[in-house]
Amino acid sequence: MTAATLLSYDDALARFDPVLGLEVHVELNTASKMFCACPTTFGAAPNSQVCPVCLGLPGALPVLNERAVAAAIRIGLALNCSIAAECRFARKNYFYPDMPKNFQTSQYDEPIAYDGWTEVAVDEAAYRIEIERVHMEEDTGKSLHVGGATGRIHGASHSLVDYNRAGIPLIEIVTKPIIGTGAAAPVVARAYVTHLRELLLSLGVSDVRMEQGSLRCDANASLRLGQDAPFGTRTETKNVNSLRSVERAVRYEICRQAAVLTDGGTVTQETRHWHEDTGITTPGRSKEQAEDYRYFPEPDLAPIAPDVAWVEQLRATLPEGPGRRRSRLQAAWGFSDLDMRDVVGAGALALVEQTIGAGAAPAAAKKWWLTELARRANEQGVELAELPVGPEQVAQVQALIDTGRINDKLARSVFDGLLAGEGTPEEIVAARGLEVVSDETALGAAVDRAIEANPGAADKVRAGKAAAAGALIGAVMAEMRGQADAGRVRDLILAKLSP
Amino acid sequence: MDDTIRASAADLAAAMQAGEMSSVEITQAQLDRIAEVDGDLHAFLHVDADGALATAKRVDDARAAGEAVAALAGVPIAIKDVVVTRGLPTTCGSHILEGWIPPYDATIVTRLRQAGLPILGKTNMDELAMGSSTEHSAYGPSRNPWDLGRIPGGSGGGSAAAVASHQAPLAIGTDTGGSIRQPAAVTGTVGAKPTYGGVSRYGLIALASSLDQAGPVARTVLDAAMLHELLGGHDPLDSTSLDAPVPALVDAVRDADVAGLRVGVVRELGGEGYQRGVRARFDEVVGLLTDAGAEVTEVSCPHFDYALAAYYLILPSEASSNLAKFDAMRYGLRVPPDGVADPSAEQVMAATRAAGFGDEVKRRIILGTYALSSGYYDAYYGSAQKVRTLIQRDFAAAFDQADVLLSPTAPTTAFRFGEKLDDPVAMYLNDIATIPANLAGVPGISVPSGLADEDGLPTGVQVLAPARADDRVYRVGAVIEALLVERWGGTLLARAPSVTGTR
Structure with a gap:
């Protein structure tokens, strides 16, 4: 894994206009999963929050969590989206050991909310971010690769799968291409995710803890020759899982793509992996290797047709x-x-x-x-x-x-x-053992010892200079290893030395 | 014993209610019959004698203690192996699930257990419900009690053979394109496919989610109605379950009458391609209904001609996705790939699926994967869904002219083993008359219509009704049954050769 050649950020911006696109996945904080009644507590013992449905056992069927739909609609409304009169789930088919059914039940071409916008402030400027869609899906299980040096699947001797996370409701929020940010692109990207996090927090729909993975971000970036030029080829950097990394990853991709283009090369349309430690991205799957997910409408779920009155009720709950x-x-x-x-x-x-x-x-x-x-x-x-x-x-x-x-x-x-x-x-x-010592006898004895050891300071206090008590207080606190109430110590000293 | 195993479920229930028989006696008689003849028939994949007798004893005790029990309490039942049963092996006729003991019950099994029906065991079927003969079962075919050299229909051939050979008075089947009705027709039994959503699918190992329905297999229309009423009704665990009460099916059977009823004979489901004896028996039924006061007319459903093609795109598409879960990761078969020292999960999945699925299953997974692929979706899956809409419209138009529709259930009588095994399309054609009902979600029943003159084998007649009007298929089915039994001077099954288990 070596870093690619980079153009300096200033040079990159002098030659190209960056275009961004952000996909944010949010785990909802509903008490139960998207399609079954299993609890969603984070950090529970592996595979302790599973049932036939979220384990994908033969015969099991999904039942949609109404609270997750309500949360999705509220997010859509808070982002000024239209709410679909009727929409469906689809199946996204691909094989992976942490996907219990080997398809993900996800909305596809019929999102619950679409065509919205939100405004992000960076320093004095405001940026309007257009929202393409807000859709519902289920999370996958979590693979733990054991025996390798890196914790990645490469080099691991075996993998363990925890299905507790499988079926936790996820909301995906996708922006339209974000243009016109110029040199501020990385900062705007970070500000957008920060803003989204505050918004979701105020809606009370998610814990939005990036370090626990309850908010995950994929950052798309491309460069074009100028504000009127057609969009360039984009890359999608996956799993950018801290706010700081959002900014860094976007900045890195701008510099990397600029170097490729300046060198006469072409940007490959691909997913890329963000490496938090080294601060670089490396190639993942290219467009040619991209899977065909064979989407089709989920036949096990009825279409969702949110009642207009219900949507208005939810709108009234917006912060x-x-x-x-x-x-x-x-x-x-x-x-x-x-x-x-x-x-x-x-x-x-x-x-x-x-x-x-x-x-x-x-x-x-x-x-x-x-x-x-x-x-x-x-x-x-x-x-x-x-x-x-x-x-x-x-x-x-x-x-x-x-x-x-x-x-x-x-x-x-x-x-x-x-x-x-x-x-x-x-x-x-x-x-x-941090509790302060409130034992008056012990404190009194410590005060006596401090007075004895610091006769000069004691005399000054006796003479009415209360400020001199500081040295005595310090001595007592040192003896008590800080575990005393300084105010109480002061009172004791003044009482003992009062003229 | 002979009287006991030949009695209808309704009669057995009445005898227990009257204190003339115990469930333990009845269940033991059925278990003895299974032990005697199932070596010949291979209707069962698994028999649970201890579990069945324990349930029987519980019901007998409850009855003795004067507790209220369900109408069918104590009547033993066989369950198609596509239905998930807690603690009982459930293979779905496939090696891929060999050794799997489900940790939960299907909703319909929960209902059977709550009503106190002793579960005799799990019946054989075409692998993962794909087939019309049970020849695709990974565990070998079931045999037709009318001729042990012939198929009992499929995919639910095990359930039909079990009921036809008096190994069980009742059985559960599932019907995706005819898997309850076609086996009923070729074994001389009764089978009904409920309205889509009428019976919970929770715990049925899905073949095609938008087509699958579980339903009753029985020897009489009344028995089927009693079982259907027990199985049906809303299930919060199945999002496609209808939130409506089950129609009064037993009442419909008891008050059966067709005077003034408009009966539509579907022009596209008959004629060319239908065996001569099948047609002759069907025409007789039409005549009997006319004599009984029904107004019989011919209706046309022109898009039925495309039903089979649409079905063989929709079914494999959904199946390819439904069967993806069989990946050796969490349950069932796991086969390490040959000659790979340190296989990846993906290699184990591939090797397991290669070893665990039979040819017909692989054929349909490939078909479905192809039909859903990017660039082909609109032409195949998309077009098939449009045909499905047209078929639903054909039904709507036909039900404007007729209260029920009538056709032969299957175009032929039971064929010989191997006859269609190498020609999938010929095999698929056996479901040509039953598939439209699944595509439209409407209910249907197959009742025996007699024996074909040319081969002396059973034929069936199918009654279809609009969605949620399941009571109509039972009403008309019961009239047909009554008229024919009167004409024959006994049931059709009374004329079946005796199966002795000496083969």
């Missing part, structure tokens, strides 16, 4: 637009314009909202997401929402602080534990 939502939240939280801009800019609006919803004070919610967690996300090169710490847990950590069981410094250690997957905040506090 408010982004602008109104921000004003409302800003007022409710008492944030300044600057605070609010920081929150939105960090992509933390929904996270902060949910953290507050889970019981934290607005200032505390904002503080954790924009400082401690932002730093860690930055270190790992992921978005805030991609961290394995969620709003619920942040609120739980803050609750521990509010009840005086830990302090801010100990909270950082709790976040370490959460990021390492050590359990709930409560469990981490217990396992790591």
